[in-house]
Amino acid sequence: MAGRHYSAASGTFKPRSPVLLFLLAFLALTLLFYIFSSSSPSRYSSRNPNSEIDYSFVASLEKFLTKSPLSPTAGDDTVSGTTSVEDAKNLDESAWKNENQRLYDEPFYPAFSPLKVYVYEMPSKFTYDLLWLFHNTYRETSNLTSNGSPVHRLIEQHSIDYWLWADLIAAESERLLKNVVRVHKQEEADLFYIPFFTTISFFLMEKQQCKALYREALKWVMDQPAWNRSEGRDHILPVHHPWSFKSVRKFMKKAIWLLPDMDSTGNWYKPGQVYLEKDLILPYVANVDLCDAKCLSASKRSMLLFFRGRLKRNAGGKIRSKLVEELHGTDGVLIEEGTAGEGGKAAAQSGMRKSIFCLSPAGDTPSSARLFDAIVSGCIPIIVSDELELPFEGILDYRKIALFVSSSDALQPGWLLSFLKSVSAAQIKDMQVNLAKYARHFVYSHPAQPLGPEDLVWRMVRHLLLFDGR
Numbered sequence: 001m002a003g004r005h006y007s008a009a010s011g012t013f014k015p016r017s018p019v020l021l022f023l024l025a026f027l028a029l030t031l032l033f034y035i036f037s038s039s040s041p042s043r044y045s046s047r048n049p050n051s052e053i054d055y056s057f058v059a060s061l062e063k064f065l066t067k068s069p070l071s072p073t074a075g076d077d078t079v080s081g082t083t084s085v086e087d088a089k090n091l092d093e094s095a096w097k098n099e100n101q102r103l104y105d106e107p108f109y110p111a112f113s114p115l116k117v118y119v120y121e122m123p124s125k126f127t128y129d130l131l132w133l134f135h136n137t138y139r140e141t142s143n144l145t146s147n148g149s150p151v152h153r154l155i156e157q158h159s160i161d162y163w164l165w166a167d168l169i170a171a172e173s174e175r176l177l178k179n180v181v182r183v184h185k186q187e188e189a190d191l192f193y194i195p196f197f198t199t200i201s202f203f204l205m206e207k208q209q210c211k212a213l214y215r216e217a218l219k220w221v222m223d224q225p226a227w228n229r230s231e232g233r234d235h236i237l238p239v240h241h242p243w244s245f246k247s248v249r250k251f252m253k254k255a256i257w258l259l260p261d262m263d264s265t266g267n268w269y270k271p272g273q274v275y276l277e278k279d280l281i282l283p284y285v286a287n288v289d290l291c292d293a294k295c296l297s298a299s300k301r302s303m304l305l306f307f308r309g310r311l312k313r314n315a316g317g318k319i320r321s322k323l324v325e326e327l328h329g330t331d332g333v334l335i336e337e338g339t340a341g342e343g344g345k346a347a348a349q350s351g352m353r354k355s356i357f358c359l360s361p362a363g364d365t366p367s368s369a370r371l372f373d374a375i376v377s378g379c380i381p382i383i384v385s386d387e388l389e390l391p392f393e394g395i396l397d398y399r400k401i402a403l404f405v406s407s408s409d410a411l412q413p414g415w416l417l418s419f420l421k422s423v424s425a426a427q428i429k430d431m432q433v434n435l436a437k438y439a440r441h442f443v444y445s446h447p448a449q450p451l452g453p454e455d456l457v458w459r460m461v462r463h464l465l466l467f468d469g470r
Helices: 018-038 057-067 085-105 128-137 151-157 160-168 199-202 209-221 226-228 315-329 341-353 369-376 415-423 425-442 453-468
Strands: 006-007 012-015 116-121 179-183 192-193 237-238 255-258 305-307 333-335 353-360 380-385 404-405
Touching: 057 128, 057 160, 057 226, 057 404, 085 226, 085 305, 085 380, 116 453, 128 151, 128 199, 128 209, 151 199, 160 192, 160 237, 160 255, 160 453, 192 333, 209 226, 305 315, 305 415, 315 333, 315 415, 333 341, 341 353, 341 369, 353 369, 369 380, 369 425, 380 425, 425 453
Parallel strands: 116 179, 116 192, 192 237, 237 255, 305 333, 305 353, 353 380, 380 404
Antiparallel strands: 006 012
């Protein structure tokens, strides 16, 4: 180990010099200062005090499309045509020179430098045109998927690609996050963001037209020198709906994917395409409003257990119908079939805010949007899923806000109800207090807020870069 030696007598490492000890102490103090300052909301409170925060995808998108330019930002060096091996080599040499300059000019890099992200200026048919397509058709709530889910609501649930992109390309004077900045020269970038709306195109375009657009997007990205330089290892690809981009994503399997879960069953992702060392799990966008202090009151929660959603699902979601049979007619338990539109949202929100526990079984994939609806509603999630990776697990401790139950236990006659009644009032209160604290981590917004999901995404990405050697 550089700068240290091992003492066989004591079994410990000892510094070789007081100078080194001082430097290590200084580094630790600087790290603590960075962590606390970057996580404090007050640090940003005076930056843009008159800025209105949008939590609604539709409302935010309305403003975004009204004021956003449709032409590339001046100074960006995105390549519009096919590049050569020489282009990739030249970029590699420029990036290497830039990286060395950082290391010498910033002695604590990368621990104290923001992530530098290059956002591709893709043609509008991959970006703005798709956002307008959603904007012009989202009121058509009768548009349903094969299993009865409203298409436009699904797009909103998986709109993480919009929230991240809108924040990255916003003017620096409007941004609050300090752990990530946009750069306009590729050799300066740590990462490359691909702003292609895969979910919107999948649900709102005709099937063959969508596949053709996927192939065009694939070719466009693979023509970039940065892609050829790394084979996509430093590229971020939002594919948050498991059906999206399916026909071509095998060609981009080395990129960092933004996913709803890993689903190792093979129903949605092929073996070797997704894994925790490479990809990130992001929370669904909640379908209910954030619960304020008044609705968090435990005295208003008279119902023991609540669930409202699609009762028949595919794959791992089949447990839902079994749980319905087990819990049907039980006092203090309300399980309802979900309905689309504002009426369905209001019913779900009301039920969650009146309940102590909210059932969160698997959907078509091991995850479910209901988990995040419950969290922002102050309702303790009962997670019934045998293989589930959760967003930001390296940062957040879900044991403080949720209870985990195996499928086999949940389906035993009387077991789940008995288990919930055994949870003490003190434990319930503690978890409700923690839910109030944790909710901010699952609420997308524009501008993106410190400690919000966008912020935690970049913290997790930095972890990948540091420990995966990308």
